Amino acid sequence: LIVVDEEHDLSYKQQEGLRYSARDLGVFRARQMGIPIVLGSATPSLESLHNVARGRYGLLRLAERAGEAVAPSVELLDLRGRNLREGLCEPLIDALERTIEAGEQSILFVNRRGFANVLLCRRCAAPLECPRCDARLVYHRFDHKLRCHHCALERPMLDTCPQCQGPLLALGQGTQRVVEYLHERFPTARIERFDRDSVGRVGALDALLTRMRGAEIDVLVGTQMVAKGHDFPSVTLSAVVDADAGLFSTDFRALERMGQLLVQVAGRAGRARRPGRVIIQTHHPQHEMLQLLLREGYDSLARTVLAEREMLGLPPFSHQAMVRASAPRAADAEQLLGSLAATARRALAVIEPSTSASGGRGQLRAETGAAPLSVLGPVPAPLARRADRYHFQLLLEATERRVLHGVLDELVRSLEARSLPRGVRWSLDIDPQETG
Template structure:
């Protein structure tokens, strides 16, 4: 047992700090503890043990106490996070804080009772309330005095089970169960322990089991190659390049099933929260409820409970967005990065990292298989495959044998006005939408600008209404009566007069998804039009809109990049891209690559069912 521990703290210093362990206590690597630090009180993580303080250090503070019963990070995950911190030259304490679940509020209460925290004081960081349940354990002691009838009944149940939760006992003997257990504990017949209870997020939700479809030849080759790597139990990295609709998800499912049969866990990373519900439904249909879902749209408690169930080994499969990379999946065997080309895998605030690159590192450290999947792989990944760092596996055809959609480029110089008179709803697009609606088919229109209009400009002086902090034009959001900055989220009501010259001549300039939705609803009434972008995608709205589309309750879906990524929408036969070349003008060296990826991905939403797409 070590007398001192090294603690990584969430401060911008690339070093650990040594603390004394209280007498009779011991802390495992990865444990989260409370410590005093330079007139502050912080939560940190144990990253090392030592028998003596560093040379020359005379005064060493004492650890106040642990915040959880078990270490937050298992050894394998702690070592990976340490390497990630060194790779990105970021303080380990801040990396661990970013990866860890929220602080349990119950621990704050214990620290107040112990005198470390004052009343109303809390450690910095996110905190979440935990649900505690009282458990009774039967001891070896025998009753020396006569027991009451309810005490006898409780003891008989404990003799059978050895352990019983208060809630279960209350169901058996009634509301006096707590008092009965306390009386038995006083006699030494039982020991009582409060323990955190973790809920099943899928409780009461039906599962529609499905039978795995038969794989085509290309899928079989990919699955067998990945299974071989699993059996070898050595790290292997693959780039799965499959056209849109080629059945990449089915390949993932087969490989994950093989890993689970070998007692190994799996992690699936997706770029968008919008993709999570559909994937979770498919995974539940194949694997049941043993899935942890981790993304920022969930409540703090839901994410915390999923994380802790993984840590305890109750779950072995995690699905989530970028931050799910740090999930404590037990005995990790497979990591899948779906739509690996997507820029949202890059974290650009706080601890900055690229989830795709870190997935490769984590898989290598864990001796796991890493699969990067995409219809439009990033240039880096494709180059990695050419150089042999990744093994390239191809799915060149759609799983349904349906051909890829026809792509028609419409030159706006030749089609200045369609039948509608709107300069962006050209004749070919207008006719295509009408034909699809008459056939009972669905359409997606993609415009990579949210809001009603990108700016409000003055007709007299030409100035735009700008953000006072960012000096960029404010976007009009007419539905909520606001102008917004898409950089800092500054908001203001639309001014009656131009802030520059005072003229009452302000008008919206340009087109956004909100205006496009309104225009389509007017042009193609009574068609049902819905919108999917950052303004509408709150909470469970994304899942609700996509479900309505799959059930035929939406005829035209308007959206930004959210509609381009991985959705399987069999009823969609027409995809229209408004201002398809606008992203080529972005001041970004990847503008050409990103434009190709966006166009190829959104085109791939068409024709995924029985009817061909365009």
């Protein structure tokens, strides 16, 4: 038996080196060995739900929470016109206060680590930017450092603007800033941070989880780590500080992930006999997807998003591969992918299974009316310059996986046969989960 818990979790997809999905490898291994596999999740991925609809997977539902726990109450807090303190509105602050006074625990989800998202000069309005990336430096107040979250560059905090020596203004809320405010508001409360910075040391994660389970922490402020499948029996309040980012993202998977995140954060509250409460802050309380999620649950949201994906021909109703290239010179990376795009467009075809004795990779045969393959790009990556390298990407999308893989075979043969300019790197990502 193979069990993949929280099968929807993005961390199952390896994003560097050999890019593979541990979940999908588990399914492949189970099929090879002829053994059952269980993909467990309260918020299944749309790929898995699509496989259920096609009859490839069976669906087993757990209709009740473990033990005597009941589902928590959920409310949307409209942020329009409200005064915010480090991103928190007064009703949420009041709810935190009541929970602390009751001797119960709270979890706050903040989608950014650090103290401030942006440091801006009050005089010339220039932001502090990473010299190696097209990204802004994030201020980490606890160790008084500026860090780039993309290339790991680290510098001491500056007192003034490097361009005009004007004073600096910290904008935006990260986990550190929210924790600092809560310490000021509730000086006797035990407030801790749960993000990559706070649990990076050996043993720090286990120590934090032990303290949380032992009710030695009153408020836990964290990034997506807090939405994992932790069991904290004394947590009765879960809150999402800002739910809006997932509503208007250009990533077609954003609504799916928003729904998963909100349900997973909500699932941390009321896991024992005590009733739980979930608060979601938003500037768009009437958004149809938020309302659908609250009114009918994740299953209805998933069905709606799947229907939209089918209409648009997006995964899981099509199959994608991303070819990425990077180089010290932008032109080298772009030219490599441009050449591969031309190769792919010439290979718009139907794949015929090879009948050679060796088995082969498959033959490409051009045919009018063949299953289509779209070639999008090359285009600069969303963060085009990282660590002094320029990144470009080429997206291939086909309605049939064999067409996609046949074209990819041609691209790999082309890459293996050529001599690349110095410093050029490329990677192939099948079923990419991130477009950056």
